[in-house]
Amino acid sequence: MPSIIIPIMQQKQVAQAISKGKRLDGRGLTDYREVQLETGIVSSAEGSARVHLGKTDVLVGIKIERGQPFSDTPDKGVLTVNAELSPLASSMFEPGPPGVQAIELARVVDRGIRESEAIAVEKLCVIPGKKVFVVFIDIYVLNYDGNLIDASAMAALAALLNTKMFKYELKDGEIEIKPGYTKLPVKDHPIAVTIAKINDILIVDPALDEEQVMDARLTMTLGKDGRVCAIQKGGSGHFTAQQILEAAKIVQEKSGEIRKLLVKD
Amino acid sequence: MPSIIIPIMQQKQVAQAISKGKRLDGRGLTDYREVQLETGIVSSAEGSARVHLGKTDVLVGIKIERGQPFSDTPDKGVLTVNAELSPLASSMFEPGPPGVQAIELARVVDRGIRESEAIAVEKLCVIPGKKVFVVFIDIYVLNYDGNLIDASAMAALAALLNTKMFKYELKDGEIEIKPGYTKLPVKDHPIAVTIAKINDILIVDPALDEEQVMDARLTMTLGKDGRVCAIQKGGSGHFTAQQILEAAKIVQEKSGEIRKLLVKD
Amino acid sequence: MPSIIIPIMQQKQVAQAISKGKRLDGRGLTDYREVQLETGIVSSAEGSARVHLGKTDVLVGIKIERGQPFSDTPDKGVLTVNAELSPLASSMFEPGPPGVQAIELARVVDRGIRESEAIAVEKLCVIPGKKVFVVFIDIYVLNYDGNLIDASAMAALAALLNTKMFKYELKDGEIEIKPGYTKLPVKDHPIAVTIAKINDILIVDPALDEEQVMDARLTMTLGKDGRVCAIQKGGSGHFTAQQILEAAKIVQEKSGEIRKLLVKD
Amino acid sequence: MLKIPQKTSKKLIDKAGIRADGRKPNELRPTKIEVGVIENANGSAYIEQGKNKILAGVYGPKEVHPRHLTMLDRMLFRCRYHMAPFSVDERKSPAPSRREHELSKVITWAIEPSIFVERFPRTAVDVFIEVLQANGGTRCAAITAASVALADAGIPMRDLVAACASGKVGGHLVLDLMDVEDKMGEADLPVAMMPNLNAITLLQMDGGLAMDEFEQAVNLAITGCKQIYALQKEALKARYVAVKKAVEE
């Protein structure tokens, strides 16, 4: 992968600013970039949402298809998350099968949804052990300016909330589609918040130039009751135990803010 | 792919000759090279044919196997075309999965057969939605001297006309093979004719040295009643609208000639 | 694959010693290195064995799963042998799909087991044409110091002899597991013996430094009644007919010795 | 997307010559082109043509990667056509299909004649096309958007490449087929051209057309390309105005 070389001068500026409690784009240390949300924009998908997080641009489409359950969960529908880093989105991305960055992204978003039990998969079972519905969550990155995890998790949740399921009935053991739609049964609203550490200072929602100088990142995904459902530490640096607890507090606050943006009720 | 470098001198000769209405091998502008056809040469295949078009040498084998229909055509057999550019055939070809040249070749031949409805696929259905026959058309290029599309389309048609199908009966929902053979139901005889443009002059059946200096090529596949069934423009050049209509006239004439060579009745 | 360069000086020493009837590690020409055998060491496998042949270290695990028979042997279980040359085992091995060395290794071990009919595959059929058991033999190379074939064949046989099969009964056409285990039905005890030719002299069990100077190798797998079940010649050299018969005699003797080490009864 | 099996009682085109979506035979679908939509790309464009939604982004001129593809006398020009898994009714595997490989190639051939490739030796220009929602005629819409994206990237060109299909549906020659017309109709004939140069750079066809119908269909497609061409120029102009405003503010 051809890397984008951020000039050393700019790297120093990013780090120096943060040491002074500032960020180059004017944000406070725990501010998110502006979030723009559009839903229902892909009519060929059962659900869709596009999130702009600053200049980061992620589209998520949901497809629901007939399939078979896993043998260890015969009475549950199947959830599949996939991420594509389109070469459209950055000169750092190349065409080809998903690399480890795309795999990690998909798996972190997957765990947030799965562990929070956001989807009532038990309601997606048609005939136990034989027929269930499969929910495909496809993350499509259209412009990359850092913090893909949070943007993708937001778009995935918004797309799930936007998903229509066809009605059906069973006839002679076969699924028969009926007119009309219902909502996909969504039980929880997991929000992922990513904290980066630069010069031993914690910041929220790192932009690309910040990612490139950060020591490490920590993503925590919280359910709507505030419980922690999934965590991922990334990057070749470390956190102290104290920093982790500090990060957890920031996440608690920010996840609530983001959830309000996405979930209207 | 290591390319064959045709010396610049020879490139100029090819182009200059054509500007004077001649070709280096003595052909007229709209002449095909000599076509040699052998059929029934691979006894492990249900049908086969080998076509020499000048020095271009293509073998097509047909296999028929049991399979499942596509969900949108439950009452039709399945047609699959695949092309292998054997490394035997040219120092330009390398072992490995099919590259874009082989994919295009297979797809252009496929469209000619499919769109002309050459095979009566509805007769290859055994149990609608469940069991059908799959016709595999495997194009095997053994020597490459230009114009693979026309040679492959000829060999594919000849092989289809040469294909024997086993007789069968249904017993308890299973296909049971019976003694004897019938012919594969072939309804049309599509012929592909490829025109190349060199120095704004149209020629038929480009040899390799002509392909390497051509601006663009245009392949039209015509059914036996003269209707156009499939078209493919290739190469990084253009045609004017007038050239396209001129090409269509040439194709009309040449396709009849070629059809007579392949279809005896 | 980055090759290990054995210094030319050492290559000469290996060859010179053998010309004098000696080997650098003190063995006689037809001596095996020390064989150490452990069985039943992987509890997640139905059977397992680890063989140290000098510094060569191979672990074999057996898994038994439900599957379908091949269409030409509807009343027999399925045998599958796979070999992984872990990059752990040598700087000559790289991560990635099996290369030709791993493929050859798996296939030679496979043929020894298959052709000697070591496993009573007819007893692994549950419902002819529909349900059988599949025996997966996974060869895992943990340290590479030459003669992987013999070490792997030993470990595979020992693992098969160590394999427990669950008891089951058929209920409504489905396999239902019952408490308790039986032994995998093993009928023969094939032993592979590899002979290398260096300076026209035959040696048994080539170590890595010997493999790297050998002209060719010959592996013969013998069943317990002494019949030859499988042969593989490897390497870019040749044997005379006389050398082959000479090798066969050595194999007859050594295979008996090895079999005694592995099979206790 | 699982759908209720449709009764195709609804005709593709009625007696008055009106198509299933209300269009006349020679009418384009509503088409919208936006320029400069991908922040990171050197140039980009977005097209909505009926229910098609397609993004194209240009990266380059840049060093060639892998290096052995470098050409000493010209630019390496590549287009990649890719469909999002959710862009079609039945989810498409993200791995490129043989169809996508072929379309990438014919799109490259369609656009390359418009580029002065010899002016940028030893470089590469990549055009990445993502079909977000597909409803027939995506290759043409992709070419239309890609050519605009190349202009947005400032790549010197002989002319824009505009693309539009014609075809035959229910016995009528029609312009700009949507998915159901493509699948249920008699013929589909996508064309791309540089209108100012009268140069046709893409021509494919599937189906069945008599020779005289073929000639009419080519001419109909050309009229479609010219309408698309006007939309391309408008979009670029709007972008230029927007940038100019932004700079002046």
Add this chain to the structure above:
Amino acid sequence: MLKIPQKTSKKLIDKAGIRADGRKPNELRPTKIEVGVIENANGSAYIEQGKNKILAGVYGPKEVHPRHLTMLDRMLFRCRYHMAPFSVDERKSPAPSRREHELSKVITWAIEPSIFVERFPRTAVDVFIEVLQANGGTRCAAITAASVALADAGIPMRDLVAACASGKVGGHLVLDLMDVEDKMGEADLPVAMMPNLNAITLLQMDGGLAMDEFEQAVNLAITGCKQIYALQKEALKARYVAVKKAVEE
């Protein structure tokens, strides 16, 4: 391995706080570390932690392959986590899964902070991890073994990296979850750290924990890491003594 469907009547943890395998909530599984077990590797270690059996081998510092990955100012450090097909109940395909790709990456991130990568520019160090038998917590055991193998290879390090999971099972916070606890329990929280530097280098979590439980679980995992750390040092010491003896004999 086909198993009789288990009735989960057996509780994961009983009223006295005793777990299914007889352990107390804050008790590690029996753990054994051996050093220098792969002849060809520059360094190696073997760990048994409960029913986990894992090998780690180090190759390097060496030339970087493929060469274009060479870094002028530091070492290229890579870990590869791989499971043997027979290491789990249902045979795993030998091709690396997406899970194995992700774990390889997070393990690399977990160990890299302990290496003085800048002391070995233009070189590569590869750690190959093979899980021979798996029973929950393999990523932690793999990190523990890999760090010891790196020490055995003589790679200069800031500290050893020790790893251990905590989690929540049957309502109790517990240390070092085995497979059935991981699958049936409420949360799993693997942690890796350099104990002397108070530096947490891996932190993942699956499940559900209230914030205060999370804090306690992190602290519990840290106590586990410290116990593992002691075992790592013992194993290295034993190896050192063995080598010393061998040399002196």
Add this chain to the structure above:
Amino acid sequence: MLKIPQKTSKKLIDKAGIRADGRKPNELRPTKIEVGVIENANGSAYIEQGKNKILAGVYGPKEVHPRHLTMLDRMLFRCRYHMAPFSVDERKSPAPSRREHELSKVITWAIEPSIFVERFPRTAVDVFIEVLQANGGTRCAAITAASVALADAGIPMRDLVAACASGKVGGHLVLDLMDVEDKMGEADLPVAMMPNLNAITLLQMDGGLAMDEFEQAVNLAITGCKQIYALQKEALKARYVAVKKAVEE
């Protein structure tokens, strides 16, 4: 090819020692070798041995690609054995199987000893083998054809490599097994050799043979190789005459 399940009432060999296709035990199948059949190749040959139909083509000596495989002191010699999808009853996927990978390697090993590889340092010679129709014994026929193709390409050789299998069928030792004998018989023993040098370069075996049978089978295969060798030389001579004529005309 779907076939009516055959009743194997027909014996593989009858009391008079006559095989299913009318051959005597030590009789080769009708065999025809043609030289110079692929226009573009540097050398080529075609063999029909019973129902086997196989092409071999040689490209080289040429530059090594990929370059890092170049050897400073010798030629890189590679054979690739590949079966056409329609060459067998049940269509074979075009992607090379593990069997094809192994056969490519053992065929390379069988032929390489005949080549003066050290005379062509830094070059590569590739032999591409395509099995168009298969009926048992294809690896031997492939070697026979490949060696002739190398001679046709003018590659200096110590001797031709001739190949032929022996085996055991219905209790009898037989030469040159066809498919049904290979599958239903007791043993198959393919051999390749340079007859003038008494050098056996390929030896494989599947099945079951007592030691004395094995010895006889090796000798029988050797007689087969010698007959094949005569056919190879004839074919090359015929080609030489044909070329000479063509030149003189």
